[in-house]
Amino acid sequence: MTDHMSVPAIDSPHLLPLQSSTANGKAKAGHRAESRDGEQTAARDAMHKTDKLTPMAHIESVCVYCGSSRGGTPLFAAEARRFGEILARNGVRLVYGGGGIGLMGEVAAAAAMNGGAVTGIIPEFLLSRERAFDYAAEMIVTEDMHERKKLMFERADAFVALPGGVGTLEELVEQLTWAQLGRHRKPILVANIAGFWDPLLALLDHMRGCEFIRSTTPVEVLVAHEIDDILPMLQAAASGVEEAQIRGKEPRAAVEKM
Numbered sequence: 001m002t003d004h005m006s007v008p009a010i011d012s013p014h015l016l017p018l019q020s021s022t023a024n025g026k027a028k029a030g031h032r033a034e035s036r037d038g039e040q041t042a043a044r045d046a047m048h049k050t051d052k053l054t055p056m057a058h059i060e061s062v063c064v065y066c067g068s069s070r071g072g073t074p075l076f077a078a079e080a081r082r083f084g085e086i087l088a089r090n091g092v093r094l095v096y097g098g099g100g101i102g103l104m105g106e107v108a109a110a111a112a113m114n115g116g117a118v119t120g121i122i123p124e125f126l127l128s129r130e131r132a133f134d135y136a137a138e139m140i141v142t143e144d145m146h147e148r149k150k151l152m153f154e155r156a157d158a159f160v161a162l163p164g165g166v167g168t169l170e171e172l173v174e175q176l177t178w179a180q181l182g183r184h185r186k187p188i189l190v191a192n193i194a195g196f197w198d199p200l201l202a203l204l205d206h207m208r209g210c211e212f213i214r215s216t217t218p219v220e221v222l223v224a225h226e227i228d229d230i231l232p233m234l235q236a237a238a239s240g241v242e243e244a245q246i247r248g249k250e251p252r253a254a255v256e257k258m
Helices: 018-053 073-088 103-111 125-128 146-155 166-180 199-211 229-238 245-249 249-253
Strands: 061-065 093-096 118-123 138-142 158-161 188-191 222-224
Touching: 061 146, 061 166, 073 093, 073 103, 073 188, 073 229, 093 103, 103 118, 103 199, 103 245, 118 125, 118 146, 125 249, 146 166, 166 188, 188 199, 188 229, 222 229
Parallel strands: 061 093, 061 158, 093 118, 118 138, 158 188, 188 222
Antiparallel strands: none
C-alpha cells in the first residue's frame, strides 16, 4: 500500500500571485496619474489665483496738458473739443489744470457738456488769470504749482499732451522723466495734431542718436495722429500694466517731492 503524502502549502510573504503583482502595478500607475492630474490642477488654480490677485489696469481718468490759449489754427480748438467729447462718452474722467480759457477751456467744456466727469486743479494765484471753469466740475484750488502737479498725477491713470506752450511742455517732459526713472508706469501720449509735436519727437530721436537717451533707460511716449486713436492707444498700453502700478500707493508716493 502506497502512502500518499500531502504536500504542505508554502506560505511565503515574498511570493505574490502574478495577478496581484499586475494589479499593484496598475494601482501605482493610477496613483502617478492622479498625482500628475493633481499637480496640473494645482498649477492651474495657482495661475488663476495669481490672475485674481494681480488685475491689469484699465484707464478711468486722463490728465490732459494743453495750452491756456487757443493757438494759431482753429483745428487745435476743434480737436480739443473732440477729445473732451470722447472722454465723456466713454465714461473717462478728465483731469486738467482747471482753467476756463484756451484749449484747457475747450476740452473741459466739451467733456462737461456731454455729461462727462471733470476735475480741475488750479493754484490760487491763477484763478483770476486763467478764469476757473464755469461748468459743473470738481474744482480743487491749491496753494502752489507743486501741489497742483502732485494732485494731477495722483488723480490720473494716463497723460495726454495736446498742443500748448512751455508750461505744457514742462509738464509733459516731467512725466516722461519720472517714467524714465521708473517712478511710474502710467501711459504718456502726445496728440500730434497737424504735426505739432514733430519737433519734440525729432529732438528725442536726436538725443537717442547722441546716446543721451539709452536703451537701458528709454523715453517711451505714445504718438497719436488722430484724436479718435488716443483712448484706444492708452487702454492698450495700460492693459499690460498691473492695476496697482497705475493707481496704487507706490506710484503716488513717488511724487511726494515733486
